[in-house]
Amino acid sequence: MLDDDGEDIPVPINNDLERRIADAFEVFDHAGNKTVDVREIATIVRALGCCPTEAEIQEILMAVENPESPGSVHLSNFLPYMCQIVTEHKYQPASPAQLLEAFQILDSDKRGFLTKEHISTLMTQDGEPFTQDELDEMLEIAIDPHTQTVPYEYYINQLMCEPEGEKNIYKLADRILKENPPPPPRTVPRSLSQFLHGMTVPNV
Known part of the structure; x- marks a missing residue:
């Protein structure tokens, strides 16, 4: 420029x-x-x-x-x-606590995990959808290869590196x-009319 x-x-x-x-x-x-x-x-x-x-x-x-x-x-x-x-x-x-709360809301059965199918549907259809590449990248980290589920507390620990x-x-x-610190707000002087507004003239 x-x-x-x-x-x-x-x-x-x-x-x-x-x-x-x-x-x-x-x-x-x-x-x-x-x-x-x-x-x-x-x-x-x-x-x-x-x-x-x-x-x-x-x-x-x-x-x-x-x-x-x-x-x-x-x-x-x-x-x-x-x-x-x-x-x-x-x-x-988001903080770890906020992420955990969000996952727990989605885990209505309180099992401590979400299925691969459920998380895939949520990530591609709700809110701001993930692209397929973004979803694949997420699942690579999030999915337990033995159970094919997302044990979300473990996933949050893997994800969060503050x-x-x-x-x-x-x-x-x-x-x-x-x-x-930013400067204090500038005070605009009051005009004479503002000072006198609402005042009454005393009785003579």
Whole structure:
């Protein structure tokens, strides 16, 4: 992206959160011009530890795609938008407790597992459907090869590898926000009419 003088827009990095996001972005900046293909954005966002749905990915793309060069995203657009997303804890991964609760709701017979057929139907027909490739990748990890079922507590343990400390980008964002809290909201002076509104003139 170029400014009015035809120069590439500089993108200053002000803190560790911005550095983390910029580093993930730059992995896919193959031309070295602070620009990536829009098709890489979902991978970048998820590599940072965020878990948006496909619909939410489309919202991100609408906000950050370069209007002057459709199909590309410049770091100057992506960086502030992504910082805001992480600081507000949007698209945060589900916790093990939340995943366990979801599986237990589906396991109405309280058997501690779901059948391969049941989980396949749920993943391809409900909510935001998995593609066949996504389903196959999930089942490769989730299915017990001996019983051909999904023992979901074991699967959650296999699945959950929560980053420690500031490897978790949301914890990093919390620290940055604590060190640099946003400025207090600007107080707009009241006008004379606002001061006088509702006041009565004393009797003389």
